[in-house]
Amino acid sequence: MPRVNYEAPTSVDDAVKILAGASGLAKVMSGGTDLLVQLRSGRVKPDLIVDTKRIPGLIGIREEGDFFVVGAATPGVMLSGNEKLDHAWPGIVEGADLIGSTQIQGRASLAGNLCNASPAADSVPAVIAARAAVVVAGPNGTREVPAESIPTGPGRTSLAKGEFIVAFKIPKPKPHQCDAYLRFIPRTEMDIAVVGCGTNVTLDASGTCIDARVVLGAVAPTIVVVEDAAKALIGHKLDDATLAALDAAAQKACKPISDKRGTIEYRTKVAGVLARRTAAIAFERAAAR
Amino acid sequence: MSKHHVTTTINGEPTEYLCEGQQTMLDVLRDELGLTGSKEGCSSGDCGACTIIVDGDIVCSCLMLGVEAEGRKITTIEGVAEGDKLHPVQQKFLEHAALQCGFCTPGFIVAAKALLDQNPNPTEEEARYWLAGNLCRCTGYDKILRAVMDAAEVMRAEARR
Ligand SMILES: Cc1cc2nc3c(=O)[nH]c(=O)nc-3n(C[C@H](O)[C@H](O)[C@H](O)COP(=O)(O)OP(=O)(O)OC[C@H]3O[C@@H](n4cnc5c(N)ncnc54)[C@H](O)[C@@H]3O)c2cc1C
Ligand code: FES
Numbered sequence: 001m002p003r004v005n006y007e008a009p010t011s012v013d014d015a016v017k018i019l020a021g022a023s024g025l026a027k028v029m030s031g032g033t034d035l036l037v038q039l040r041s042g043r044v045k046p047d048l049i050v051d052t053k054r055i056p057g058l059i060g061i062r063e064e065g066d067f068f069v070v071g072a073a074t075p076g077v078m079l080s081g082n083e084k085l086d087h088a089w090p091g092i093v094e095g096a097d098l099i100g101s102t103q104i105q106g107r108a109s110l111a112g113n114l115c116n117a118s119p120a121a122d123s124v125p126a127v128i129a130a131r132a133a134v135v136v137a138g139p140n141g142t143r144e145v146p147a148e149s150i151p152t153g154p155g156r157t158s159l160a161k162g163e164f165i166v167a168f169k170i171p172k173p174k175p176h177q178c179d180a181y182l183r184f185i186p187r188t189e190m191d192i193a194v195v196g197c198g199t200n201v202t203l204d205a206s207g208t209c210i211d212a213r214v215v216l217g218a219v220a221p222t223i224v225v226v227e228d229a230a231k232a233l234i235g236h237k238l239d240d241a242t243l244a245a246l247d248a249a250a251q252k253a254c255k256p257i258s259d260k261r262g263t264i265e266y267r268t269k270v271a272g273v274l275a276r277r278t279a280a281i282a283f284e285r286a287a288a289r
Numbered sequence: 290m291s292k293h294h295v296t297t298t299i300n301g302e303p304t305e306y307l308c309e310g311q312q313t314m315l316d317v318l319r320d321e322l323g324l325t326g327s328k329e330g331c332s333s334g335d336c337g338a339c340t341i342i343v344d345g346d347i348v349c350s351c352l353m354l355g356v357e358a359e360g361r362k363i364t365t366i367e368g369v370a371e372g373d374k375l376h377p378v379q380q381k382f383l384e385h386a387a388l389q390c391g392f393c394t395p396g397f398i399v400a401a402k403a404l405l406d407q408n409p410n411p412t413e414e415e416a417r418y419w420l421a422g423n424l425c426r427c428t429g430y431d432k433i434l435r436a437v438m439d440a441a442e443v444m445r446a447e448a449r450r
């Protein structure tokens with residue numbers, strides 16, 4: 001394997017300086033479960049790997065006012081082990097927890113999942129559905145942007161040279177608000193989503209939906225926020241007519257490919273099914289709190 | 290390009306080595322330190338034959354860089370037995386004949402040990418999910434699961450004594 005330089009800065013500023021000053025291709029590393037596979041296969045040929053895990057705050061979950069702040073490199077095992085986050089956003093934790101095996105969970109992070117920019121990334125739909133923001137550090141300081149603005153196409157992100165994600169800011173749920181994530185794979189473990197769906201709903205006291213976000217994975221080149229699916233839910237209870245409208249909106253948002261995991265027709269149909277199922281779970285959870 | 294000097298703890302022993310940036314932990318264990326118990330089945334995180342424990346969590350050593358071990362505590366298959374005394378998981382693998390070619394065995398044993406350290410009383414379903422990242426092309430998994438569940442029982446009995 002070609003030689004690669006490695007740096008493990010211990011501050012955000014140092015990391016930005018190293019990234020911005022790198023002459024060749026510099027890649028940020030969190031858990032390395034995508035990056036090191038791609039390095040090995042030759043799909044990426046970095047000159048420098050910048051490991052963020054020694055920067056204080058990059059690993060860990062804290063609460064700041066109305067937000068959970070999740071360090072960008074926090075591994076899955078710490079997300080599922082955090083009772084408060086799991087209680088607040090079971091859908092986010094379900095999505096993150098589906099990534100790979102126990103071994104992969106020891107390393108895989110939300111930032112890596114988002115920035116690898118696969119449309120099938122399992123943690124991303126529920127994170128976007130919760131209107132999470134990411135804190136991006138770079139040569140011009142830090143900025144906060146919605147998580148959905150990061151991936152721009154398979155393997156591509158909107159991050160500029162010298163920039164990296166420091167943390168996810170996930171708003172805490174409002175009264176009667178909750179989420180769910182489901183993916184469809186042909187077996188029960190260790191596979192890539194044919195379709196994934198994250199749904200986040202807020203209800204009023206009578207069980208009528210007053211806010212919603214429905215986000216589909218693996219049905220287009222990027223993850224899709226399905227505005228019409230949210231519209232199908234808002235103002236309604238979860239009856240058959242609402243479910244039918246939701247299913248139709250989800251199907252309409254699909255621009256999938258056919259591959260070994262599923263045909264266009266199949267993916268489209270499954271997207272509608274998962275939208276209905278995640279909505280049912282999210283409504284039930286939201287009503288119960 | 291200079292090599293990195295790494296100071297770490299492997300199987301309780303303070304350990305130092307030099308490695309290059311791109312070298313994986315698995316490369317370091319096998320090629321630099323002569324710890325060849327961890328196996329390379331795929332180098333892509335799929336098979337679990339390279340499983341090690343880092344600060345209490347299992348990871349694929351093929352998807353970790355050797356330089357990342359700085360200051361960490363690592364357990365490999367070589368550190369699972371206590372001297373000549375096999376770990377209950379190892380003993381039960383032998384008794385249940387839970388291996389054929391044995392290539393996957395170190396990874397299964399390390400992963401199973403980590404499971405039982407955290408959860409002394411797993412259901413079979415929990416054990417199956419925990420071990421889903423360990424692949425075996427020989428045994429069909431059944432004997433492995435029986436060995437792990439049996440080892441769990443032995444360890445619970447030992448803990449009660
Ligand atoms: C066996 C196996 C099974 C898998 N199963 C699944 C699965 O079921 N579902 C799924 O969605 N994924 C799966 N993956 C893919 C991978 O584990 C996830 O995408 C994981 O979340 C990546 O996180 P990481 O921290 O390891 O990322 P890394 O490998 O560290 O990084 C991934 C990419 O993001 C960039 N990056 C990392 N951190 C930052 C940051 N802070 N700022 C900017 N850019 C950054 C890196 O430069 C790289 O391009 C699997 C991988 C393996 C090996
Ligand atoms: S060699 Fe590491 S998972 Fe297969």
Ligand code: FES
Pocket residue numbers: 387388389390391392393394424425426427428
């Ligand atoms: S015993 Fe041969 S791979 Fe498991």
